Amino acid sequence: MQPSRSLRFTFLGIGFLFLYIPIISLIVYSFNESQLVTVWTQFSLKWYRALVHDEELINAAWLSIRIAVFTACASVVIGTWAGYVLARMGRFRGFTLYAGMINAPLVIPEVIQGISLLLLFVEMAKVFGWPAGRGMFTIWIGHVMLCISYVAIIVESRVRELNPSIEEAALDLGATPLRVFFSITLPLISQALVAGWLLSFTLSIDDLVLSAFLSGPGSTTLPLVVFSRVRLGLNPEMNALATLFIAFVTVGVIAANYFMQRSERKRMTKVL
Template sequence: AVLHDAELLTGAWLSLKIALLTAFSSVVIGTWAGYVLARLGRFRGFTFFTAMINAPLVIPEVIMGISMLLLFVAMEQVFGWPAGRGFVTIWIGHVMLCVSYVAIIVQSRVKELNKSLEEAALDLGATPLKVFFVIVLPLISQALVSGWLLSFTVSIDDLILSAFLSGPGSTTLPLVVYSRVRLGLNPEMNALATIFICLVTTGVVGVNLWMQVREKKRLLDIHHAFTAEVEETATTPTAGRTTKAFGPLKA
């Protein structure tokens, strides 16, 4: 019955699209914000910038939902955009909420990085933009993945913001489930919950296995490189190693 329920399938597809778009948008904006907080130090407006990034973490979602609803209504009256509430308004609200989580994760990870790596790249002629993409991003990739997964989870599970920012024809899956559960439980909700649990469990196990395989491969590559270096050093004559390291010795 779940697989043939048009309302549930439509809500699930809408929630999935919003969650994917929210996750990618939040990672892009949150990475920029977290890097600014971790690397640029105190600048004019730093306190205000920090407060705006951290505000969604402490403000109740009900207050945020009402505020954004009033904002969109006023914008529609003044500018004519957005024309009603729906996909775009829900997406903007979810991004506003999830950016804070990504920024905090990225900020904590960037602060742990060794700045000498970035300084060495700058000394060798790399531009700050190239340093960010070539040096910083690979080192914080796990934080980006964590922020992406957290944003996706928060977005697809959000009910309060979606209730304020949704409109006719834009009912997300949590709203559908909430409206039906109020009328009483039925086997379709149990089946839906089972499907979600199975999907999440499979995804978590799959990601963990992939990370373990990747880590083993990285350690194996390091071991092979170290072994090759040791063998090369052992087979090189002493005089050759001295000449290679210090240049030709003069009497």
């Protein structure tokens, strides 16, 4: 016997409330005048003004955003080729090893990845004198290593859904494989690329473990600053900063969905 429609909507509503009530309460208390995070007194923009003058938080947020953007771009470029090879090149010699290496960061704990990269950079600095110190570049390498796997899986699943006859027809008409990839395959998987970019951006800006191992003096990311402050007690500035990030991400996701849907409608119109 299947559950009734009202019962399904009830459970769905409970699930959404469980997910979004903490976020809504965080946004509401970011406008609280009291220094106690959980005690409401009156509406105020006090903590947003304090956030503007908090150089440590602003610098950490700006560093995290830059690393996340660079990570997302690099991960999409490398992960797209990796996913395309998995989906289109068949089972070549070494395919199992290749697929395993692509999927390894998904199952290896970040602590192990962080220690491995740290030891690698330390030994490289001894032998080659590079990198001279840990900072934004080493964090970026670690985040790219983590995010490539996610992009590759997304792209692989999308490429497998494509009708290969379209690419074959272009090859029969004289197009080179590289031209087919950039002119036909890439536009068809553009939604997967956007999804991979957004996921990589989120994973990078939220990462704490890898950043803790790969950061150095002057390269403290936002999660590291927030984690160090939260251990000493909740600060209303965190609510204000989190609210700004939620607004930024929401606008970005809505804009990405709008442009993806518009491009899909245009593509379907041309097909029809």
